[in-house]
Structures are given as C-alpha cells and as structure tokens.
Amino acid sequence: MRLPRDQKRLGELAAAELTYAEPGATRHRLPPGYRPASRDARLGVGRTVFDRAVDGLLSWEMHRGAGLAVTASGPSAVDGAVVLLRWGIRPLGFLAPCRVVYQVDEPDRRGFAYGTLPGHPVRGEELFVVRIGPDGEARLAITAFSRPASLAARLGGPAGRKVQAIVTDRYVRALQRIAAGGAR
Numbered sequence: 001m002r003l004p005r006d007q008k009r010l011g012e013l014a015a016a017e018l019t020y021a022e023p024g025a026t027r028h029r030l031p032p033g034y035r036p037a038s039r040d041a042r043l044g045v046g047r048t049v050f051d052r053a054v055d056g057l058l059s060w061e062m063h064r065g066a067g068l069a070v071t072a073s074g075p076s077a078v079d080g081a082v083v084l085l086r087w088g089i090r091p092l093g094f095l096a097p098c099r100v101v102y103q104v105d106e107p108d109r110r111g112f113a114y115g116t117l118p119g120h121p122v123r124g125e126e127l128f129v130v131r132i133g134p135d136g137e138a139r140l141a142i143t144a145f146s147r148p149a150s151l152a153a154r155l156g157g158p159a160g161r162k163v164q165a166i167v168t169d170r171y172v173r174a175l176q177r178i179a180a181g182g183a184r
Contacts, residue, residue, distance in 0.1 A: 006071035018115045019123040023101045026113045026127035026143050034145035041172045043138040043179040050132040054110040056178035065174030077112040096120050108132050122146040
C-alpha cells in the first residue's frame with residue numbers, strides 16, 4: 001500500500017533533528033536572537049469550557065479549525081508526536097513540520113509546545129496552554145519565539161510575520177468556538 005505524501009513525510013521526520021538549539025525554552029525565558037510573540041485570550045467561564053478547549057487543543061482540532069490541514073503521527077499532541085501543518089492549497093501554501101517537545105499537564109493548566117523541523121519556514125518553538133483561574137475563567141495563552149529558516153522567509157520579513165499573526169488569530173477564534181461548544 002502506498003502512503004500519501006504527507007504520511008510518508010511524517011515517517012521521514014520522525015528521526016529529524018529540531019531546527020533550533022533551545023528546545024523547551026518556552027517554559028521559562030525565551031532565548032535571545034529570535035522574535036518573541038505572545039497572545040492571551042479569553043475562552044469563556046467554567047470547567048466545561050476548559051475541558052472542551054483542552055480536548056480541542058490536544059486533538060489538533062484547534063489547528064484544523066484555524067484552516068490548517070493536519071497530518072499527525074497520532075490523534076493527540078503527546079511528547080514526541082510529529083505533525084505536518086499545511087496552510088493553503090497544494091502545491092502552493094506553507095508546510096510547517098513540527099514535533100511536540102513537551103506537554104503541560106496540571107489540573108488547571110494543559111497544553112503542549114512544539115518545535116520546528118526541517119522544511120518549516122521558521123526556526124523556533126510555540127507553546128499553547130489552556131488554563132482556568134480560581135474565578136472559573138478559561139484562557140488560552142500562546143508563547144512563541146522564531147526566526148526565518150530560509151532565504152525566502154528572510155526576504156518575506158514583514159509578510160511572514162503577518163502570516164504568523166493571521167494564523168495565531170485563527171487559532172484563538174477556533175479554540176473560542178470549540179470551547180463554546182460550537183462546530184470544530
């Protein structure tokens with residue numbers, strides 16, 4: 001049986017090295033030499049909202065809801081999982097291979113960080129955390145650091161940053177819909 005192109009690519013990326021030297025840096029201090037980014041957004045109130053958001057995040061549904069095609073090595077974002085994210089229509093668009101470098105698994109904070117693999121337009125890491133506060137408010141926090149990985153990405157400078165901002169906005173809106181119990 002012939003594997004689809006993206007499934008075959010997942011297998012090739014399983015042993016690939018991350019394209020940056022600071023895996024896990026989104027846990028603490030972001031490293032110098034990268035462009036930092038962060039977003040914090042309200043998802044709603046209550047444990048049900050939190051649980052829906054966590055499920056949508058860990059099952060890659062937030063990414064799908066943001067309009068990305070997702071091909072992953074497994075159904076959820078666990079340590080070591082490889083994911084190919086595609087924005088746009090083949091052969092155009094962006095292919096963004098990543099590996100989950102760590103998970104956040106606390107009673108009131110859940111999520112994961114993934115790092116870039118060869119073929120991603122940037123080098124760096126992105127952390128997604130859903131948290132619920134003592135007042136019951138559920139929020140999504142996104143923290144990232146990146147820099148261009150190719151000449152095309154460097155030349156695209158402001159346009160590349162705009163694409164990242166658009167995708168981040170889509171992540172937030174998708175997880176807000178999921179958390180509210182709407183269509184994924």
